[in-house]
Structures are given as structure tokens and as C-alpha cells.
Amino acid sequence: MNQAAVTSNLDSEMELLRFTTAGSVDDGKSTLIGRLMYDTKTIFEDQLEAVERVSRNRGDGHVDLALLTDGLRAEREQGITIDVAYRYFATPKRKFIIADTPGHIQYTRNMVTGASTANLAIILVDARKGVVEQTCRHSFIASLLRIQHVVVCVNKMDLVEWSQEVFDRIVKDYKDFASRLDIPQMTFIPISALLGDNVVEKSTNMPWYQGSTLLYNLESVYIGSDANHVDARFPVQWVIRPHSQEWHDFRGYSGRVAGGVFKPGDEVVALPSGFEAKIKTVQTADGQVEEAFHPMSVTITLDRELISAVAICLVKARNQPHVSQEVDCMLCWFSEKKPLTQGAKYIVRHTTREVKAVVRELQYKVDVNTLHKEEGVSELKLNEIGRVHLRVSAPLFYDSYRRNRITGSLILVDPFTNETVAAGMIR
Amino acid sequence: MHVDTGHNFEETIEFRDRYVRDLDARLVVASVQESIHKGRVVEEKGPNASRNALQTVTLLDAIEEHGFDAAIGGARRDEEKARAKERFFSHRDDFGQWDPKNQRPELWNLFNGRMNPGEHFRVFPLSNWTEMDVWMYIQREKIVLPEIYFSHEREVIRRAGTLLALTDFITVQEGEAVERLRVRFRTIGDATCTGAVESEAWTLEEVIAEVAAGAADGTWNPGG
Numbered sequence: 077m078n079q080a081a082v083t084s085n086l087d088s089e090m091e092l093l094r095f096t097t098a099g100s101v102d103d104g105k106s107t108l109i110g111r112l113m114y115d116t117k118t119i120f121e122d123q124l125e126a127v128e129r130v131s132r133n134r135g136d137g138h139v140d141l142a143l144l145t146d147g148l149r150a151e152r153e154q155g156i157t158i159d160v161a162y163r164y165f166a167t168p169k170r171k172f173i174i175a176d177t178p179g180h181i182q183y184t185r186n187m188v189t190g191a192s193t194a195n196l197a198i199i200l201v202d203a204r205k206g207v208v209e210q211t212c213r214h215s216f217i218a219s220l221l222r223i224q225h226v227v228v229c230v231n232k233m234d235l236v237e238w239s240q241e242v243f244d245r246i247v248k249d250y251k252d253f254a255s256r257l258d259i260p261q262m263t264f265i266p267i268s269a270l271l272g273d274n275v276v277e278k279s280t281n282m283p284w285y286q287g288s289t290l291l292y293n294l295e296s297v298y299i300g301s302d303a304n305h306v307d308a309r310f311p312v313q314w315v316i317r318p319h320s321q322e323w324h325d326f327r328g329y330s331g332r333v334a335g336g337v338f339k340p341g342d343e344v345v346a347l348p349s350g351f352e353a354k355i356k357t358v359q360t361a362d363g364q365v366e367e368a369f370h371p372m373s374v375t376i377t378l379d380r381e382l383i384s385a386v387a388i389c390l391v392k393a394r395n396q397p398h399v400s401q402e403v404d405c406m407l408c409w410f411s412e413k414k415p416l417t418q419g420a421k422y423i424v425r426h427t428t429r430e431v432k433a434v435v436r437e438l439q440y441k442v443d444v445n446t447l448h449k450e451e452g453v454s455e456l457k458l459n460e461i462g463r464v465h466l467r468v469s470a471p472l473f474y475d476s477y478r479r480n481r482i483t484g485s486l487i488l489v490d491p492f493t494n495e496t497v498a499a500g501m502i503r
Numbered sequence: 504m505h506v507d508t509g510h511n512f513e514e515t516i517e518f519r520d521r522y523v524r525d526l527d528a529r530l531v532v533a534s535v536q537e538s539i540h541k542g543r544v545v546e547e548k549g550p551n552a553s554r555n556a557l558q559t560v561t562l563l564d565a566i567e568e569h570g571f572d573a574a575i576g577g578a579r580r581d582e583e584k585a586r587a588k589e590r591f592f593s594h595r596d597d598f599g600q601w602d603p604k605n606q607r608p609e610l611w612n613l614f615n616g617r618m619n620p621g622e623h624f625r626v627f628p629l630s631n632w633t634e635m636d637v638w639m640y641i642q643r644e645k646i647v648l649p650e651i652y653f654s655h656e657r658e659v660i661r662r663a664g665t666l667l668a669l670t671d672f673i674t675v676q677e678g679e680a681v682e683r684l685r686v687r688f689r690t691i692g693d694a695t696c697t698g699a700v701e702s703e704a705w706t707l708e709e710v711i712a713e714v715a716a717g718a719a720d721g722t723w724n725p726g727g
């Protein structure tokens with residue numbers, strides 16, 4: 077790692093970008109991750125020597141960077157774990173967490189999991205193969221999970237003579253089908269993960285490409301607006317109510333801001349009672365603050381005591397979430413043991429709450445490869461995605477997932493096995 | 504709660520006790536020595552004997568005795584390959600067992616903390632942190648640390664590729680030489696298996712510079 081550069085940045089809080097990587101087998105995902113780590117000097121000499129030695133022993137003409145991420149490959153081959161693995165690297169500009177989702181059988185489930193916390197998705201396309209079914213599936217998941225930025229890396233450009241024509245055709249094909257999706261920002265980069273072209277260093281083989289390298293994109297893409305700073309939402313996690321004499325009247329509502337801004341003096345409404353009050357103070361562990369927004373964890377005090385402190389969410393009078401026992405959502409099914417069926421009962425976990433739920437209707441399931449909607453289905457199996465209507469035992473305070481990833485997401489838990497069986501995005 | 508193997512660095516215990524006093528908190532000590540007395544575990548023999556493995560039994564007994572729902576730990580995914588898939592909420596069945604093949608997926612910030620009686624969770628809030636993040640946080644929040652996290656002179660021996668501090672719990676083997684080196688610890692656990700690294704980092708800034716350079720030792724593995 078470039079020490080001078082890194083240490084010079086140590087005083088400031090470095091921004092963190094989380095991204096996922098997706099591609100079909102052999103598209104070059106491991107090589108690309110290895111290349112990013114290698115070229116950003118996250119890989120140290122001893123590791124590198126080991127990799128060079130193995131590559132040499134195998135008689136490879138080049139260093140096989142995929143070996144750097146080989147732990148997962150070995151597992152995959154033994155069929156041990158098919159899951160999400162997290163990797164870390166940093167440049168002087170940003171810190172990065174990669175949610176790497178290898179494996180195939182549970183791929184949708186894993187990718188949904190990785191995508192749920194990602195700012196950006198890298199989708200790999202093999203230049204020789206172009207846009208394939210898997211590309212479609214990965215893009216659909218990125219869009220469903222509302223990943224704001226998708227970077228399509230057209231890999232193995234060295235195998236198509238660095239051809240602009242090939243690249244342009246793939247970009248066009250991708251855009252054609254992505255027009256049916258909802259991806260706010262798309263970027264296309266022709267690369268060779270193996271040789272490093274346009275990954276960290278600009279390619280000299282493709283002078284026709286005017287854009288920036290992948291790393292430059294990762295370092296500079298604007299992620300400040302990924303959180304919702306408009307609709308004030310404060311799901312209360314804990315009510316602080318000291319029993320001491322000194323603090324007898326203190327009531328603090330603690331939690332993490334899920335959207336919007338909260339300031340002392342703001343008029344707020346407590347759900348579900350509808351009780352109105354004014355914010356007296358906003359406090360953190362370091363004392364009072366002027367305002368709170370996502371992702372701050374704070375304690376809010378009010379100018380009067382709420383009559384009922386059960387299940388509260390603080391919001392603003394003129395901008396309220398849906399308050400309802402009916403929830404219409406897209407569900408991705410995670411359980412291999414039992415499918416989702418109509419009439420089945422689950423526990424819903426939403427923001428800071430847990431309520432019971434029953435499946436009222438399975439409206440359709442989506443073929444993730446073709447985006448085709450299949451109606452009249454009776455169950456959702458592992459890795460399947462469908463539109464489901466739930467009825468819950470107490471009103472939830474929610475927004476659509478499009479509007480707010482926090483107040484619009486939920487998980488389903490099996491009440492008997494306690495297994496997490498589904499992830500839901502509220503419509 | 505502190506699971507105490509009895510093989511401690513003095514500095515750790517001093518620090519622990521002072522910290523508990525300052526916080527005015529109640530500390531539960533679960534002692535491996537007691538587990539040995541009670542016959543719950545048998546002390547390992549030989550030069551590499553360690554109580555590292557034994558402490559699991561002590562931990563589980565204590566969790567059961569006190570009825571804890573969760574034990575919070577500081578493990579990070581970047582520490583070793585095997586942890587790359589570790590969860591924030593790691594579920595343990597009523598035998599305290601972890602089933603890595605059957606972990607609950609974790610989406611957004613929605614953690615599934617449901618369990619049956621007798622089961623518990625290990626919770627690792629720092630899962631996603633790197634060694635560097637920890638040091639930056641210590642710097643930002645001005646967290647006080649035991650001295651042995653910084654460079655100091657100490658008698659050590661080289662064993663199986665690590666620098667082991669010479670303590671009462673370690674017997675020097677034939678062919679092993681005691682050296683006096685300037686070292687610091689990156690983590691502190693049982694004294695028989697906590698390795699030191701050679702270091703000249705006397706201050707927080709210097710430790711951070713060492714971590715940034717990745718030079719603390721050759722084994723640091725970035726998320727691999």
C-alpha cells in the first residue's frame with residue numbers, strides 16, 4: 077500500500093464504498109478482484125510471491141491473480157459453502173468492501189444478500205459471449221435491490237482484438253434490455269482483468285475508449301445521495317427511562333435515523349398514536365447535536381410525554397409513511413427446506429419491530445432470466461422472486477423500497493425454525 | 504464477562520481491573536482454572552500446551568449459568584480467511600455449536616435474533632472492520648489501551664514462526680534462544696499463544712503508520 081498517501085488521509089474520515097461483483101463462471105470475477113487488490117498494492121509481497129510461484133509451477137505465462145481469492149474457489153469446488161464473502165481494500169481516496177458472491181445454486185439468494193447493503197454493482201460480461209441470461213439476472217437483482225450504480229465491465233477485451241465494435245454492440249444490447257429495468261446510473265468499461273487494462277491503469281490498447289478506469293469510477297462515483305434525506309423517519313429502538321430520582325422525568329427515544337433530518341424545535345408525530353410533540357433535544361454519546369440524519373444513532377427528547385410508547389416511529393406531520401396491516405412486496409425466497417405458500421404464517425422483521433404475518437396472495441413470480449411474469453403459481457421456492465401480499469398482525473409504518481431502503485425492507489422468519497426465509501422489498 | 508485462562512499478561516489484568524473500577528461495572532470472571540478443578544476440562548500437556556481450546560467449555564458453562572442471550576466479541580472478518588463469511592449475529596444451538604453451512608443470511612440492517620430457549624448468539628459488531636479501522640477508531644475516540652499494544656522491550660522466543668513472550672507459563676525448549684526484542688502485540692489473549700510482532704511503534708500514530716504499510720508482519724491478509 078502506498079504508505080505516504082494512506083497516512084496523509086488518516087486524519088479524515090474516509091468514505092466507504094460497498095460493492096458487489098457478479099458474472100457467470102469464468103467471466104473473470106476472481107481475476108478482476110485479484111487485479112484490483114494487486115494494482116492497489118493491497119496484496120503484500122509474500123502473498124504475491126506465493127502466487128507467482130504457483131503460477132510458475134503450473135507453467136502459466138502470467139501471474140494468475142485469481143489465485144489470490146482462491147479460498148472461495150476451493151470451497152466452491154468441494155461444495156462446502158455457497159455464500160457471501162467480504163473482502164477489504166483501500167486506496168488513498170476511499171475504503172472498499174466487496175461482497176463477493178460465488179456459487180451457483182443459491183446465487184440469487186446470495187446476490188440479493190450482498191446487494192442489500194451495496195452502493196454499486198459490478199457486472200462482468202465476457203466480450204466473446206456478450207449479454208447472456210446471467211447478465212440479465214444480475215441486472216434484475218441490482219435493479220430490484222435498488223443499487224444506484226451499475227458498472228458493466230466488458231472483460232477479456234484482449235481476446236477480441238480490443239475491438240470497439242464488439243464493445244459498442246454489447247453496450248447497445250445491454251441498454252436495450254436494461255430499459256425494462258430501473259437502474260439510475262449505468263457505466264460501461266472495456267477491460268482486461270488478466271492484463272490490467274482499464275482496471276487501475278488506463279489501457280493503451282484501446283485509445284478509442286475515452287472513459288475512466290474501473291478504479292477511478294469506484295473512487296469517484298457519488299454516493300452521498302444514496303440515503304434518503306427528505307422523508308423524516310425515526311424508528312424507535314429503545315426508550316430510555318431512568319428510575320433514578322435525579323432523572324425521574326427523563327424520556328429519551330433512541331434509535332437510528334432512517335430518513336430525513338431531525339432538529340430541536342421540529343414538530344413531530346409519534347406513530348401509531350398520532351400524538352404530536354416538539355423535539356427538545358437531539359443527543360449522541362458525545363452530547364447534544366444541532367441535527368440528526370441517516371446514519372446517525374441518536375436519542376431524541378420531546379417537550380411532553382407520550383401517552384403510549386409502544387412501537388413508535390417519529391415522523392413529521394405533513395410527510396407520513398404508510399400505516400397499514402396490508403403489505404405488498406417483492407419477496408426473494410431463501411429457504412431450501414420449505415417453499416412459501418399461500419396462507420402460511422411467518423414473523424416479519426421490519427425496522428425495529430417484529431410482527432406476525434400471513435401470506436394472503438402470491439400474485440406472480442418473476443423468471444429472473446427473462447423478466448417474464450408467471451401468474452397462477454402456488455409456491456415460491458429457493459431463489460425464486462415473486463410478488464406477495466402479506467397481512468400483518470399490527471400496522472407497520474413503511475415506505476416503498478424505492479423511496480427508502482430502510483423503511484421499505486423486511487425479512488421473513490419461520491416461527492418454528494427461526495430461519496430467515498425471505499427478503500422483501502415493499503412496493 | 505471475562506473468560507480468564509489464568510495465563511495472562513499482568514498488564515491485561517491490571518488494565519481490566521482499573522477499567523471495571525472506573526466504569527463502576529460488575530465483572531463476571533469465568534475461570535478456566537476452575538473448570539480444570541471441577542474436571543470439566545483437562546489441562547493440555549507438552550511444550551505447546553495452551554488453554555486456548557479449553558476456554559470454550561468455560562465460556563459455554565458461563566453462558567448457561569448466567570443465562571446470557573448473547574456474547575459480544577471483537578472478531579473481524581479480515582483476521583483470517585475462515586472468517587470471511589462470519590455473520591454479525593452468529594447463532595449457536597443449545598450445545599453451543601455453530602453450523603457454518605446453515606447460517607442466517609443478513610440483509611440490510613435487519614438482524615434475526617430469534618432463538619429457542621437454551622440457545623444463544625455470538626455477536627460480532629466489528630465483523631466488517633479492518634485492523635486499520637480499529638486503530639483509526641481508537642485514535643478518534645481517544646481510547647486508552649494497555650501499554651503492551653505499543654513497542655516495548657521484552658524477552659521472547661521464536662516458536663513455529665511466531666514470537667512468543669517469555670512468561671511463567673512457557674517452558675523454553677532445547678534449541679530455543681531467549682532474545683530481547685522490541686515488540687508490540689496486535690491482539691492480546693492467552694499468554695501461551697499470543698504472538699508479538701517486532702515493532703518500533705511507540706505511539707498511536709506510529710502504530711497506524713505500521714498498519715498502513717502492512718509491515719507489522721508478513722502474514723497480514725487483506726480479506727483473503
Ligand SMILES: Nc1nc2c(ncn2[C@@H]2O[C@H](COP(=O)(O)OP(=O)(O)O)[C@@H](O)[C@H]2O)c(=O)[nH]1
Pocket residue numbers: 099100101102103104105106107108142231232233234235267268269270271
Ligand atoms: N484472456 C483473458 N483471460 C482472462 C481475463 N480475465 C480472466 N481470464 C481468464 O479466464 C479464466 C476464468 O477467470 P476467473 O477469474 O477464474 O473467473 P471467475 O469464475 O469469474 O472467477 C481464467 O483462466 C482467467 O485467467 C481477461 O481479461 N483476458
